[in-house]
Amino acid sequence: MSAHYQAVGWNRHKKTYDLVVVGLVVTCLALFVAVGMWRVPHANPVTLLLRGLGVTGFVLLHLVLSIGPLARLSPVFAPLLYNRRHLGVTMFAVAAAHGLFALGYYHALGDAEPITAMLTANGRLDSVSQFPFQPLGFVALVILALMAATSHDLWLKVLGPRVWKSLHMLVYLAYALVVMHVALGVLQSETSPTLSWALGGGVCWVLGLHAVAAMRTVADDGHMRRAAGSVADEAALRTEGFVPLFKGAREVPTDRARVAALPAGQRVAVFRHGDRLRAVSNLCRHQGGPLGEGRVMDGCITCPWHGWQYRVEDGCSPPPFDEKVETYRLRVVSDAVWIHPTSAPLGSTDEGEEATL
């Protein structure tokens, strides 16, 4: 993106990202098949490939779910947010290959068509070891298919941000279903504990990472509000309706932001551009990406997910685009940042508050 503001097309970073993802898929698949053949020399290569595709899809699903909290915990991981959509669609393609392969291999030779056969072949809902695990994978795949099919921006416009976001939050349900698909499926016959440990480790990793990121966010917000609230001019600012946001105005890095929460919970990103601080909503108008994890480029706040831009001074996308994010009035007193929790009228220009480094 630049001052000319073109939508992000294919560029070197996107191609590198996709090449790394393809490399990951091929390595994971090759490793699974090679280790499988080494451990069981007479193993059926078709079954190994089928299982390898399932494992590769599952590994990619862990990656997709880990990037968000990792980027919240450290900016080192922020570049992974860029183009995460391609990672998600690749994960679906691999999982779909696994599912189609399984349907063709195990269910195509009977009288019923394969999906009906897979859904009806086993009714042992009362048994753990015989549980019909394949329908669990099927429902997960339907969810992932819906997400992949609606990943294009066109669908965001058609469905609206709220519905689109709720649909994409179903990835957690898909994850839970795949965990059960594996636990009630292959783990019931697998004698080696390696797979159980790997599955348990993966679940703990995803849950732990989300819990740590959420705790860090809550702790940071509370700490920042308490620290900012201890300044002298508190009473006057409060009378004007301002609330403390955080202490450390001088520490906001140049062309970067510090994210904090308003009392009602909405997150705002306080950006430094030059010696001035300005606050915008942390939610990108595109797909709700975290603007505070992006940076200012060519005078515009640039979303880390797909590069949408908003001018620092008024939160408006530069022409020809007409998107606007909410902006908020700030006050900086004794290195503490105070904010007015009601957003300014959309598109209004804000001088910003001075906070020299």
Ligand code: HEM
């Ligand atoms: C139509 C949907 C699906 C069907 C019919 C299906 C079928 C199967 C079958 C038959 C197995 C056992 C293979 C064997 O032991 O030989 C299996 C295992 C597995 N599936 Fe699926 N599956 C589906 C969807 C998914 C999805 C969406 C994922 C994850 C993204 C997934 C991940 C796995 C994993 C990780 C295994 C264990 C692989 C291993 O043996 O180590 N499956 N699936």
Ligand code: FES
């Ligand atoms: S979420 Fe896509 S550009 Fe911000």
